[in-house]
Amino acid sequence: MTGLGIWLAGKNTLALLSANASRSLADTVGGIERHLRPAEDRARFIAGRIEAGTVNPEDRKRFGLLLTGALADVPQIESVALFGPGLTSFFAARRGDDRFELGEVDHAGDARFSS
Numbered sequence: 001m002t003g004l005g006i007w008l009a010g011k012n013t014l015a016l017l018s019a020n021a022s023r024s025l026a027d028t029v030g031g032i033e034r035h036l037r038p039a040e041d042r043a044r045f046i047a048g049r050i051e052a053g054t055v056n057p058e059d060r061k062r063f064g065l066l067l068t069g070a071l072a073d074v075p076q077i078e079s080v081a082l083f084g085p086g087l088t089s090f091f092a093a094r095r096g097d098d099r100f101e102l103g104e105v106d107h108a109g110d111a112r113f114s115s
Contacts, residue, residue: 039077042070046080057082060090064102067092071100087113 046066049055057063063082070080071094081091087107095101107113 035076038074042074042077042080046070046082050082057084057090060102063090064092068100068102083107 046055049066050057055063055066067080067082067090071077071092075094077094079091079093081089083089087110089105089107091103091105093101093103
């Protein structure tokens with residue numbers, strides 16, 4: 001009977017370890033999703049405004065305000081950008097606690113963007 005008891009205890013321990021590992025992994029994934037959800041929400045909002053025609057990305061002043069506003073209350077997002085034709089991007093970036101930068105970058109010569 002002792003051998004059976006040790007085998008059952010071992011089996012129970014492995015089941016508990018597996019359950020704890022699964023729960024820990026689920027908690028970690030949930031935390032990552034909660035951390036990234038604001039970025040996804042902002043991207044969908046901006047895309048929706050462009051698709052609806054309520055904002056024109058070529059109007060840099062107005063579009064820059066939209067991009068800067070997308071950063072306002074989400075410190076985990078450091079920058080947001082829209083890539084246009086020819087691998088150019090227009091971006092808003094957080095620079096310190098209360099400063100933001102708007103700019104344009106041509107990525108055409110950047111090897112990270114070549115196919």
